[in-house]
Amino acid sequence: MITRRTFLNTAAATAGLAAAGPASAQYLVPESQLPRVVQIDRDYAPGEIHVEPQSFKLYWMLGPGLALEYAVGIGRRGLYESGDFRINAKKEWPSWTPTPDMIERDPAAYEQYADGMEGGINNPLGARALYLFQGNRDTFLRIHGTNAPRTIGSAVSNGCVRLVNSHISDLYNRVPLGTRAVLH
Template sequence: MITRRHFLNTAAATAGLAATSVNAQGYLIPEQQLPRIVRIDRDYAPGEIHVEPGNFKLYFMFSPGMAMEYSVGIGRAGLYESGDFIIQVKKEWPSWTPTPEMIERDPGSYLQYEDGMEGGINNPLGARALYLFKGNRDTFLRIHGTNAPRTIGSAVSNGCVRLVNSHISDLYNRVPLNTRAVLH
């Protein structure tokens, strides 16, 4: 349950987040893409993440009808996978390895990384990653940062949900393991 004090502290922290997000990675993030606390009229439970691909938004629910809203990029046509997932792993500056399907689709871009890439600013998973599981099976879907902030608000990824690095860092700090994440 979210107390009034927690809510007000979160609002204050968010004000600071918005200020630091304005110039992430040298890119001026449009004001409408900055995180904010919103009222929503969906029947989403507190403590859950919900991604609405049609409006490129991710909601982390504080209480019934109150959420932190983040702008996201999603999987391009044919690669976005809706479903009900659990976050079983969280990583800071995660390493990345393209899936065999990614390499098959675009060997020119991905074959060079078939043995993986260490975490860091040039890594496609960005600053933080939340790993989506079904049961005990890793789906290889992630909610993660990006080193390409201009892609927020579009469908360009290989299936994952991406946020600006400062925004995923904020979400990462809010979300405990075993959080339900629904990709609508």
Template sequence: MVTIGAGYEPYTIHVDPTSFNLFWVLPENQAIMYRVGVARANLYEDGIYTIKRKQEWPTWTPTPDMIAREPEVYAKYADGMPGGVDNPLGARALYLYEGNRDTYLRIHGTPDPLTIGREVSNGCVRLINDHVKDLYDRVPTGTKVFLYPRNMA
């Protein structure tokens, strides 16, 4: 639990990619802070999004862009990978939308906690599984998510 500056709307999520922190804002300038891993520099997409869907132990399918960039890593999963302990989305996923369009960006868990505090993903924000489970239980669909530009949060 941390104290944050005034002006943040309660029950919104704010991601600072420079410090690798996600804040779930509560009333009275309080927030729960989680450490995160974020996208590699050329894949990070700042913006304002809405959580439209949530999933426990989600299925993962790499995007066509991921497969094109690194076919040796991702092509074998083109038909998807069922949820489970080895799945890259971890224990939970929050799906980020712009309007009614799925952006393919997620806030999700990870089976690899060593990726937290690093720029490693293909666009998503990742938390350790215990933290994403906690956040998942707190955050309803319809929540606004602010992904700030690097060095601007």
């Protein structure tokens, strides 16, 4: 269970780092997008992640009908991919390489990063990333942080699910490898 102290300490630490990046400088997450414990009437098992794209919410199931709710951004139309996945890798300040499809869709934005980008505050994967697999196959889909916190609550990504850096840091600490993640 998240305590107020744990969440505030995580948020404060990550906010200090985020202030260094131009896209997130002086951004205050709206109260409506802060994580909160909620009752839900879905039959999701404890210890699972469920993303509901129509409401831009991610649920980390704490117990029957009880979840920690996070606001998220999702893949834009035609790029959001629903499915049943497992978290088979986790990385802090992950490096990033755009997929060939991303480069083909928008070479002006992505071609310069074809050889990858080191992790850090300006990296689009943000502070943490949970890697979604199907069997042993990396799907290249991620649940990750973002250096563009204003995009939370919208469908703008290339398919991944994104959270504010302090929120993904909190979720990252809760989620063990092998966790089921369902993108509805």
